Amino acid sequence: MKDVETGQRGYLLTSNLSYLEPYHNGISQVKENLESLKSLTTSNPEQQKILDLVSKDISSKFKEMEQTIKLAQSNEKDKAIALVNQDIGKQYMDNIRRNLHEFTKTEQIFLEQRKGDFRENRAQITTLVTVEISFFVGLAIFTLLFLQRNFFVPLQLLVASTQLVERGKRLEVKNIVENNEMGHLLTTFFSMSEKVHHREKTLEYKAHHDELTGLKNRLSIYDELDSSIGDAKRYGDKLAVLFLDLNLFKHINDTLGHDVGDEVLKITADRLNDSVRSSDSVFRLGGDEFVVIVRNIKSAKDAEGVIQNILSAFEPPAMINGNAIDISTSIGVAVSPDNTTDSDELVKYADVAMYAAKQDKSTHFKSFREDMLNKKDDVA
Structure with missing residues (x-):
């Protein structure tokens, strides 16, 4: 102012x-x-x-x-x-x-x-510290009194359990807890925990695997692709995605029934598993569509060996209910990083190449090219 x-x-x-x-x-x-x-x-x-x-x-x-x-x-x-x-x-x-x-x-x-409030709070804090010191002193005394029960008794049980293992006997939870009410409670809880864990593992497996064929489903493919693309980039390798679609599968379902169609899908899964290498992975996306991730290749041509193994596996007819049924497939191939390093695009490009192979009656597989995108749009 x-x-x-x-x-x-x-x-x-x-x-x-x-x-x-x-x-x-x-x-x-x-x-x-x-x-x-x-x-x-x-x-x-x-x-x-x-x-x-x-x-x-x-x-x-x-x-x-x-x-x-x-x-x-x-x-x-x-x-x-x-x-x-x-x-x-x-x-x-x-x-x-x-x-x-x-x-x-x-x-x-x-x-x-x-x-005044500060002085009152300071007095309260002093009282609280005094109570805490008393509590921890009491806790220390309590710990000393129960040290025998909480340390030496479990140590004795551990020694006894070790002797059981040395004699080749199976170790159960009841062997490592005391034979009293608490021991019974722990044993029961352990058994329940084992059942829950087993059930969770079962549910997790079902969530990521196709119920009919046992193959991994579409929930797993993109995580595995992202990981595999990263590994390939790290080690200077390439990977290929094979998109497979069964030929005339709808005709088999319509004429022979869905039970026969399901058997065809199971046989397809088995033949794919037998055709790929241990480093490769097979997925069922749904219907009669399958995907194979071919890892650890140096060039797109290296994937053709796996493709030929697959095509050879489908040459013999499948025997279902005494009937010989021919199963054939059309395969599209996309390679990372040659075509893309994006997992979604890699599957999409392999699908586009499969569509081109299905349209070309002279071959069973085709590798993706950019011009295929326009051709598919024109047809659509």
Whole structure:
């Protein structure tokens, strides 16, 4: 407020515009400090009420000062000085000082209350520390009393269990717990845990494997592809995705029945598993669509050995219910990183190549080319 008054009076006396800079800066600083005080005392309604009175007087003081400056700027300096001499602004300042004094007194009372709270909290903390020390001393005594039960008895059971294993006998949970109610409870809990774990493993297997063929399903393929693409990049290898679709499978289902169709799918899964290498993986996407991930190859041509093994495996007819049924497949091939390093695109490109192979009656497999995308769109 001093800066504001100094700027105002300096301007009124000299008409020097430079005095208006501290005047305007002072107003901004006063408003900023007032807002800060209001923010810091939101929890004290009494101080908030005092600050509202101060704010009102400050606004009135600023209006009075602004009026004098406007009069001076309008060449009515005498009126401006006369307005100052009326001491209206002094009354506002006296109100502001009185209210700020009350504000400070309230703050001191508040601080004294805080000090009292601090002393009370310190006493509570001292009591809590004393209780905690007593608790831990008691806990130490309790631990010493039960050390025999909690350490040496289990050690004896461990030695006895080791001797059972040395004699070639099967170790069960009841051999490593005491023969009492707690031991029975632990044994029962262990058995229940084993059953739950087995059930979880079974459910996890079913979630990621095709129920009919036992092959991995589409939930697994993209995780394995992402991992395999990363490994291939790390070791400088390539990998191929083979997308297989059985020819005339719908005809087999429609003429011979779905039971025969299911047998065809099972035989297909077995032949694929027998045709690929141990490093490769076979998936059933659904229906009569299968995918093979061929890993650890140096070029796209290296995948053709696996493809030829697959085609050879499908040459003999399948014997189902005494009937010889011919099974054939069309295969599309996409290679990473030659075609893409994105797992979704890799499967999509292999699917597009399979579609091209199915349209070309002169071959059973085709490798993906960019122009196949346009051809499939044209047909679609």
